[in-house]
Amino acid sequence: MAERSFVEEVRKLRLGAGEVFRGEGILAVTKALLESGVNYVAGYQGAPISHLMDVLADAQDILVEHGIRFENSASEATAAATLAASVNYPLRGAVTFKATVGTNVASDALANLASGGVQGGALVIVGEDYGEGSSIMQERSHAFAMKSQIWLLDPRPNLPSIVQAVKNGFDLSEASHTPVMLQLRIRACHVHGQFIASDNRRPAHTIEQAMAQPQRDVGRIVLPPASFVHEQEKLSQRWPAAVRFIEERGLNEFFAEDADDIGIACQGGSYNGLIRALQTLDLADAYGNTQIPLYVMNVAYPLVDSELLRFCAGKRALLVVEEGQPNFVEQNVAAVLRQAGSATALHGKNVLPAFGEYTTAALLKGVRAFLEAQGRLVPQPVPRRIIPLASVPSLPPVEASVQARPPGFCTGCPERPIFTAMKLVQRELGEHHVSADIGCHLFSILPPFNLGNTTMGYGLGAAGAAAFHPAQPREGVKRVVSVMGDGGFWHNGLTSGIANAVFNKSDNLTIVVDNSYTSATGGQDILSSKASNPTRSTNHAIEKAVRGVGVQWVRTVRRTYDLKSVVGTLREALTTTAQGPKVLIAQSECMLNLQRREKPRVRQAIASGQRVVRERFGVDPDTCTGDHSCIRLSGCPSLSIKPNPDPLRTDPVATVLDSCVGCGLCGEVAHAAVLCPSFYRAQIVSNPTRWDRLRQRLRSAVIGWLQARDQQRRARYAF
16 A cells, blocks of 8 residues: 555546656656657656656556556566676666666676676666655766766756656667666755656567567676676767767757857756846746756756867856755766867856755855856845844743753654664663664654664664674673664564574564555555455465575564563563574554545445544543653653643643544553553544433433542541
8 A cells, every 4th residue: 555546637648649747857757758669667666767667657557558567576686687687688677766876786797787788778767855855875877877887867847858868868779778866856856847748659569579589698698708898898888879869859958059159058947046136146047947047858868079069169257956965967077178189267166165955045046156257247235234223122031941842753653662672672681783674764863762772774673783702602692783674674684684593593583564665655555465466476475485585583573562572572582592583573554544544434434424442542630740751651642741730740741632533552661660540541532322311311410429429528528
């Protein structure tokens, strides 16, 4: 069950020639693939490209009609290796995943593919996750493209440019026998717009035809001496063919080329921000009409020397707009200009930020500095607005600043009790080294849990703990705990983590968080998902796979909200005398997916007049001590504080907000930690029956009588 369904949007994929397609960037990419006659598509979900996988999954009927094979790959490496179908056959293939981590995982397959070359068009669509919206280390795809000589497209962020880039990518790949990488930045993935559609194309050469007539070319396999020939081909044949294609097709764009004796060169992905900055300086309009010459490199790599020299001819200064470090493009431009003896002065990181995303504000500051230095703008002091003191309203004194709440698990997340249990066991056994992993569970490294010492990559939690095994094991040494999610487990954790631990006789504990989905990427199904998927095989137990590679000590907790059971199993895993790797599988469905399924059902039931009971938890303010251990051991967003109703106590009391989903962890924590009895469970009944109303009247009457008696007793003792 993905984060959202694109069933309605995918109908637009059937639009024909001349019709107007309106929608999001990701949907436009899918339409472009259909119009390009693609044979197969594979990929692994990851922001900001996750929705492309979801769209393709929802468009299965259309893909089948056109003879297109689609796969949710087990990993990015699996997806990239799928492009092997384009090596010997004129089959067009596309794969997609998150950059740069996805590219790193796929590097082996991509490097081999780039070395041997391709016959059919091979397109790698990467979600460029760089900048302020990123969730990963700050690296770019550019370095990998240069390292393996894969052409890198970076189109302007509008739908016509993105669609054309997909089509150009396949043609460029076939013209130069080289795989092509198309990077889509976060804003390009989610940009909305329109373009004139073309007819969808069935592949000219089908997968069935390729299977019926197998082709074999030893010269395309990366083995000596062919691998040495590949290096020569890259420079002597493929590079010139690519440059020739780029020039003839006009993939890069020139705007107002001769309008001034200065110019700006930028990658296509930065175009919108640059135009906005020039518009703010009254040097461009919203339609892209600019007074400053622009060279827009929709092909970020390779750089076309002849185009650059043509643009710089007669210009005294050039500004290169390139996000991040190292400044590959700027260095390349410098080499081309100097080798050609050009007198054009080069500017880039001297006026623009050396690192970080180039937002409009960052570009505005850098472009202004460049233009002022070139005499194109007159430096103006920042105007100061003087406000009379009399007009300034008096503000109440600020008692204390509000502390920012760190990002954490969703309300009712089934992963929260796992780390609550770890904190409780930690009180008994002391601290353990915790090797964390990529996924929702990575939030455990932040308050209130503060667990997790390192994280090395997706599915590498157990591998990250591999070194923590004494050369001469002795009694009393604490076991190391590693964590991985079910998505990471199937991605590569089974082999690189669990099987590796078995092979090397590790004695550590691995906790596999099984919430039934790859939740962090949008809730897509995986092998162990409980849901029945009509196009995928699910319901494959993680425990069977773990035992299949040789793990003897395996425990499965089927309800993580049962805190006592999780604590007991953890304690056993960390204290047992049994040798060998230990695996604890902690199961409970992702609360987000559960709510996406249940909330519509509940709303429909209430609307139809059915009796519906919902559980919620609360805190009795008269009983709460203000200790707040419940918050420190849970961190649930629905847990907060409010003023103490007792005038004799100053500590605020805990309270449960309306966002509570009734998972019950807060009450479990209060019980397991021996804290306080202040938590209570309530039932909210919609469309109550007569019996419900009668019971409520009886309860109210009894409670009212007891309260009245208590008030009388207090009044009597007051005198």
